[in-house]
Amino acid sequence: MANLEFEQDGVSTPFSYTPPTHYTLKIESFSLLKKLNRFESGEFDAGGYKWKLVVYPNGYKKKNAEDHISVYLEMAGAESLETGWEVFVDFRLFLLDQNKGIYLVLQDANLNKMCLHVAMLEVGFDRVIPLKSFADASNGYLIDDTCVFGAEVFVCKERRAGKAECLPRINNAVIVSKENNDFLHKKENNDFMNKHVWKIEEFSKLTPERLESKPFNAGGQTWKIVLYPKGMNDVKDTHVSLFLKLANPEKLSTASKILAQFTLRIVDQLSAKHFFRQASHCFRASSPSFGWSNFIMLGFFKERDKGYLVMNTCVVEAEVTVPS
Structure with a gap:
């Protein structure tokens, strides 16, 4: 294996023959992933909290990490925690050398505990490895367009502080025509984004546990928004659950994958401070939906001054981008 240079200060990179304890993410089509700026894994549990791995396949540009792989650990479901929370973690991220069957381990060189809070939901490494070195099969990290990442997360300390408030930022805001609730945008990189608006009336009188929007098209596929007005599974009666799903997954072959980047949003009808979540996911016939069971707390959603229920x-919106 070639001698690799890791350019981020304060990062220790030992090797391990033991797989990561808490989560492994295998990406079988990295070339497709490169069409996205950011990819989020599914959620996993560790230390009593939910987490995600976030991969920037072309580097995290805000950290001036172009031409590198950037990998981060992100806390999921933080909006369900008490205000003013802080969680201190000891974490390690992994990258598999498939030639030797060993993992490169990325960790703080001084073994410092990282503090996550409402203003900092992710920690990680800006410059894990140069893209050129990553793509070199002799290094073993990308073989046959496949790579493997992993994570270990150990919670060291938790703390609650005073009240806090966060106003979410909305990127690339779009004005919706009242005459047409479905419309298609062609972005500069030739990917296609479709936005679908779903208006749900008489919300408090809804009796079905699960609602589905009308089908809409994006990237050559038909999609639906799925909403559980009183939540599902372990968050039933405490949250609203919201998902994006393929409308006709049975039409896909077992080997087909639809890589999509999407935003699900509940519209603030009073002041446009919308509540939203974003993700990237490979949709398959065996895994046709992705979203959040704990999308928003039911009590928070129903507060009159929030504007989510007027x-x-x-009003629920979905923006779906499928790489061309």
């Missing part, structure tokens, strides 16, 4: 009506 005249017993809510």
Whole structure:
């Protein structure tokens, strides 16, 4: 294996023959992933919290890490925690050398505990490895367009502080025509984004546990928004659950994968401070939906001054981008 240079200060890079304890992410089509700026894994549990791995396949540009792989650990479901929370973690991220069957381990060189809070939901490494070195099969990290990442997360300390408030930022805001709730945008990189608006009336009188929007098209596929008005599974009666799903997964072959980057949003009808979440996911016939069971707390959603439920009506939006 070639001698690799890791350019981020304060990072220790030992090797391990033992797989990561808490989570492994295998990406079988990295070339497709490179069409996205950011990819989020599914959620996993560790230390009593939910987490995700976040991969920037072309580097995290805000950290001036172009031409590198950037990998981060992100806390999921933080909006369900008490205000003013802090969680201190000892974490390690992994990258598999498939030639030797060993893992490169990325960790703080001084073994410092990292503090996560409402203003900092992710920690990680800006410059894990140069893209040129990563793509060199002799290094073993990308073989047949496949790579493997992993994570270990150990919670060291938790703390609650005073009240806090966060106003989410909305990127690339779009004005919706009242005459047409479905429309298609062609972005500069030739990917296609479709935005679908779903108006749900008489919300408090809904009796079905699960609602589905009308089908809409994006990237040559048909999609639906799925909403559980009173939540599902372990968050039933405490949250609203929201998902994006393929409308006709049975039409896909078992080997087909649809890589999509999407935003699900509940519209603030009073002041446009919308509540939203974003993700990237490979949709398959065996895994046709992705989203959040704990999308938003039910009590918070129903507060009159938030604007999410006005005249017993809510508005849900989905923006779906499928690489061309």
